[in-house]
Amino acid sequence: MVELLSQLTAWHWLILGVVLLGIELLTGSTYLLWPAASALFVGILLFIAPGLGWEMQMLLFFLLSITTLVLGRTHLQRLVKGGEPSDLNDPGLAMIGRQVRAVADFTGIEGRVQVGDTQWSARLSGGTAEAGDLLRVEAVEGATLIVGR
Structure with missing residues (x-):
């Protein structure tokens, strides 16, 4: 397993990000948006710093995913919903x-x-x-x- 993880490249992260974005488009929940953005970020970072070890890649991915999920759900949800209840169905x-x-x-x-x-x-x-x-x-x-x- 460690051998497989040590072979991760920027393309693996970019593909993971695109796949997660595709699933997000199908579900529309915004929960997969944040891990998708994190995977894309790690993939782009690996083009800039290709010597980054798999441990650091995974750590960065998990920390970014959790951070963006918490920030996105708390701050962006208010912007999307407008902060006021809708009377559309009432x-x-x-x-x-x-x-x-x-x-x-x-x-x-x-x-x-x-x-x-x-x-x-x-x-x-x-x-x-x-x-x-x-x-x-x-x-x-x-x-x-x-x-x-």
Whole structure:
């Protein structure tokens, strides 16, 4: 095994990096991106310093893989996701801030509002509301809109 490892060249590392990148493209998880980049880095480094022993190559590969994985997952994940939850699959969240019209007088804090062509149950966050009043959606709790002036 040691004989096999001692024969590692820059081309072996470059091929490993390309194979890992190919698998990463198929999975899209970003977990293999970092070892792939590390393997490519070690391969390029071996063109610059061809006398690097296999022990140092392996150590460098593992340290780079772990470091880039930790840094990539903590820092780049925030940039990719934007740091804010998406309302793409939650139409209720997309209604926050939208103006709606009261369908009938609210009894206490409970009532109904018109949103587009649909009526929703609504609860007032404060004050009173009568039929026709314009209200603003402040939050969504299940199928009930929390509205206010």
